[in-house]
Amino acid sequence: xxxxxxxxxxxxxxxxxxxxxxxxxxxxxxxxxxxxxxxxxxxxxxxxxxxxxxxxxxxxxxxxxxxxxxxxxxxxxxxxxxx
Amino acid sequence: xxxxxxxxxxxxxxxxxxxxxxxxxxxxxxxxxxxxxxxxxxxxxxxxxxxxxxxxxxxxxxxxxxxxxxxxxxxxxxxxxxxxxxxxxxxxxxxxxxxxxxxxxxxxxxxxxxxxxxxxxxxxxxxxxxxxxxxxxxxxxxxxxxxxxxxxxxxxxxxxxxxxxxxxxxxxxxxxxxxxxxxxxxxxxxxxxxxxxxxxxxxxxxxxxxxxxxxxxxxxxxxxxxxxxxxxxxxxxxxxxxxxxxxxxxxxxxxxxxxxxxxxxxxxxxxxxxxxxxxx
Numbered sequence: 001x002x003x004x005x006x007x008x009x010x011x012x013x014x015x016x017x018x019x020x021x022x023x024x025x026x027x028x029x030x031x032x033x034x035x036x037x038x039x040x041x042x043x044x045x046x047x048x049x050x051x052x053x054x055x056x057x058x059x060x061x062x063x064x065x066x067x068x069x070x071x072x073x074x075x076x077x078x079x080x081x082x083x
Numbered sequence: 084x085x086x087x088x089x090x091x092x093x094x095x096x097x098x099x100x101x102x103x104x105x106x107x108x109x110x111x112x113x114x115x116x117x118x119x120x121x122x123x124x125x126x127x128x129x130x131x132x133x134x135x136x137x138x139x140x141x142x143x144x145x146x147x148x149x150x151x152x153x154x155x156x157x158x159x160x161x162x163x164x165x166x167x168x169x170x171x172x173x174x175x176x177x178x179x180x181x182x183x184x185x186x187x188x189x190x191x192x193x194x195x196x197x198x199x200x201x202x203x204x205x206x207x208x209x210x211x212x213x214x215x216x217x218x219x220x221x222x223x224x225x226x227x228x229x230x231x232x233x234x235x236x237x238x239x240x241x242x243x244x245x246x247x248x249x250x251x252x253x254x255x256x257x258x259x260x261x262x263x264x265x266x267x268x269x270x271x272x273x274x275x276x277x278x279x280x281x282x283x284x285x286x287x288x289x290x291x292x293x294x295x296x297x298x299x300x301x302x303x304x305x306x307x308x309x310x311x312x313x314x315x316x317x318x319x320x321x322x323x324x325x326x327x328x329x330x331x332x333x334x335x336x337x338x339x340x341x342x343x344x345x346x347x348x349x350x351x352x353x354x355x356x357x358x359x360x361x362x363x
Contacts, residue, residue: 063306063349064353067309070306073313077316
């Protein structure tokens with residue numbers, strides 16, 4: 001199948017767009033989850049008897065913090081697979 | 084008991100490997116570009132030529148939802164029929180889940196009148212979503228395709244489809260939580276108090292309150308959909324080259340069990356938090 005320059009440009013745009021969406025979208029959740037993990041470690045070191053409760057709440061907060069990253073993953077999949 | 088479990092694991096691994104080899108020999112796609120073509124619409128069936136929302140259905144969502152619902156009802160009936168003081172394995176499993184959820188709900192909800200209804204809602208959501216997330220991992224499962232205007236079912240070709248990887252399921256549950264939280268708010272404060280709560284802390288904040296309320300079900304449903312659907316698509320793409328031989332077990336352990344259980348817990352916890360925020 002012969003491919004024209006326009007098709008190549010479309011594929012290039014898709015790849016660049018998906019890469020940018022995923023890469024930039026991963027910055028915020030990374031910072032947020034790092035903060036949550038650091039403070040949870042701090043709290044666990046201060047109060048070792050609360051480890052179970054702190055771990056559960058840390059996981060829930062992590063899952064909430066990573067939602068923007070998940071949205072950018074969805075957008076990247078949409079660009080790559082359905083557009 | 085331990086011998087039984089190890090036998091079960093051995094039989095499971097043998098069946099898994101045989102199915103993987105059959106898959107690798109007979110179901111390899113001829114063109115690798117076929118793998119990702121139309122991946123997001125892979126399970127969707129167009130009922131007629133008219134392109135509208137009501138002519139596109141996903142049969143696997145319906146099949147898997149009813150399988151899970153019937154399984155949960157059978158489990159509940161079997162546990163509830165022979166309820167004993169000294170619990171057996173099944174009953175203690177059910178009791179431990181209920182105990183955990185009840186403690187969490189009791190510590191979040193202030194009003195003791197609303198503890199039991201909220202507990203019922205949160206536990207139902209948790210059980211359904213966690214089971215659907217766990218089975219919707221990377222096992223060779225059922226596939227539905229349209230070939231020459233006929234619906235064709237193929238066993239052991241694609242992964243099991245999780246109902247929560249479909250936005251319809253998640254949006255339904257998020258909207259149900261939204262409606263239930265407002266119904267509880269009307270019951271707790273009365274109709275006037277509920278209307279007044281839109282104007283807090285001052286009347287100029289009304290648009291902000293409306294937008295904040297509408298954003299809740301959207302973010303609530305998109306979070307679960309993104310996690311489970313994204314995990315399913317990632318597993319699908321990453322494992323297509325080895326065709327379910329070894330890697331899916333590890334992807335399933337991460338995306339199915341760990342992420343699935345955490346997201347089910349998060350969904351039900353957020354439901355409890357929304358309800359408690361509305362009734363306090």
